[in-house]
Amino acid sequence: MTAASEIKPDEIKTRIIEIEILRYNPETDDEPAFQTYQVPCREDWVVLDAVNYIKDELDRTLSYRWSCHMAVCGSCGMMVNGEPTLSCHSFLRDHPDKLRIEPLANFPIERDLVVVMDDFIDKLKSVKPYIVPREKRSVDDGTHKQMPAELARFKQYTLCINCTLCYAACPQYMLNESFVGPAALALAHRYNLDTRDVGASAREDVVASNPGVWECSFVGACSDVCPHDVDPASAIQQAKIAGVLDYFKSFLMPKGEAKK
Amino acid sequence: MSRKPFIRPVQTTSWWLNQGRYIRYMIREATCILIGAYSAVLIVGLIRLGEGKIAYEAYLAAVQSPMGMMFHIVALAFALYHTTSWFNVTPKAMPLTFADKRVPGGLIIGAHYAGWIVISGIALFLVGA
Numbered sequence: 001m002t003a004a005s006e007i008k009p010d011e012i013k014t015r016i017i018e019i020e021i022l023r024y025n026p027e028t029d030d031e032p033a034f035q036t037y038q039v040p041c042r043e044d045w046v047v048l049d050a051v052n053y054i055k056d057e058l059d060r061t062l063s064y065r066w067s068c069h070m071a072v073c074g075s076c077g078m079m080v081n082g083e084p085t086l087s088c089h090s091f092l093r094d095h096p097d098k099l100r101i102e103p104l105a106n107f108p109i110e111r112d113l114v115v116v117m118d119d120f121i122d123k124l125k126s127v128k129p130y131i132v133p134r135e136k137r138s139v140d141d142g143t144h145k146q147m148p149a150e151l152a153r154f155k156q157y158t159l160c161i162n163c164t165l166c167y168a169a170c171p172q173y174m175l176n177e178s179f180v181g182p183a184a185l186a187l188a189h190r191y192n193l194d195t196r197d198v199g200a201s202a203r204e205d206v207v208a209s210n211p212g213v214w215e216c217s218f219v220g221a222c223s224d225v226c227p228h229d230v231d232p233a234s235a236i237q238q239a240k241i242a243g244v245l246d247y248f249k250s251f252l253m254p255k256g257e258a259k260k
Numbered sequence: 261m262s263r264k265p266f267i268r269p270v271q272t273t274s275w276w277l278n279q280g281r282y283i284r285y286m287i288r289e290a291t292c293i294l295i296g297a298y299s300a301v302l303i304v305g306l307i308r309l310g311e312g313k314i315a316y317e318a319y320l321a322a323v324q325s326p327m328g329m330m331f332h333i334v335a336l337a338f339a340l341y342h343t344t345s346w347f348n349v350t351p352k353a354m355p356l357t358f359a360d361k362r363v364p365g366g367l368i369i370g371a372h373y374a375g376w377i378v379i380s381g382i383a384l385f386l387v388g389a
Binding site: 027153221 | 272282
């Protein structure tokens with residue numbers, strides 16, 4: 001067994017990577033511009049390690065968001081060579097020797113790699129991403145019961161970390177800002193599928209509308225870039241089918257049997 | 261400190277050229293034009309058939325001309341791309357569970373291809389091939 005302390009850092013291979021970062025200082029700049037850094041990268045580094053190296057050793061004015069370094073917090077999303085990427089979740093050894101890093105696409109730039117996320121937060125709130133219970137319950141009523149099969153229906157949609165890579169990948173969101181978007185619609189679907197939840201009709205106005213699921217034309221880019229395989233595209237297509245069925249059921253059962 | 265967020269310009273017409281997945285999406289969407297055109301040619305054939313033998317033979321000759329053949333080859337290629345690209349995303353839109361387990365996506369896609377082959381076989385049988 002080899003103790004970690006026996007491996008000296010310089011024994012791990014390093015290579016020089018040229019990293020271009022889109023910089024923007026709202027106090028002095030009219031528009032963003034690229035700045036290039038030469039970064040000696042270790043073989044086991046992820047993109048975020050290289051950005052941290054720049055901040056620590058080369059240029060402490062660089063601004064970006066990050067926290068957990070383990071693909072849980074969802075803060076460190078960036079465009080890496082044009083692809084929405086969770087920078088802590090992407091090894092440098094899988095990239096060429098030249099990297100171009102930009103703030104997440106489709107969001108306004110606050111400063112450097114920091115984007116303004118207000119629009120996403122508002123949309124997330126609009127779908128009521130929490131359990132709307134059938135009746136008010138107290139702690140004394142005990143826990144909600146749910147079968148494993150009922151949990152399995154929506155489990156994958158609970159894995160969203162709100163990193164907004166899907167919004168940066170989505171051309172519909174790029175072209176039409178009013179689109180509710182992949183992550184918020186996937187979470188709406190997650191709660192609609194939950195047996196403990198009766199909020200589907202309260203979410204309907206936002207979800208089953210034109211800026212809701214019907215703005216999606218199933219490009220599928222959101223699911224390609226999702227770091228946790230939430231597959232928002234699948235949630236949106238299923239919500240479209242559910243919306244159509246509800247619409248026709250409302251003719252067959254006008255007294256509201258179709259809705260929960 | 262005052263805020264001055266910068267909004268990057270959107271390439272409203274050329275955005276889809278930036279990524280392979282956007283190009284594949286645009287091709288998938290564009291295939292409907294050829295499928296629509298093929299349907300129109302087929303409907304014209306039915307009208308000609310209703311008009312009598314001479315009209316229908318003229319239609320057949322037009323379809324079998326080099327231009328007509330070329331059109332059908334291109335339409336077939338687009339129809340195949342259209343069909344396969346949509347078949348391959350069916351597990352996303354129609355997830356199935358069986359005995360509390362998710363049916364694997366490959367099985368759902370495979371069932372579509374199997375159905376396609378069976379229906380094509382029936383169609384070929386009906387036209388007496």
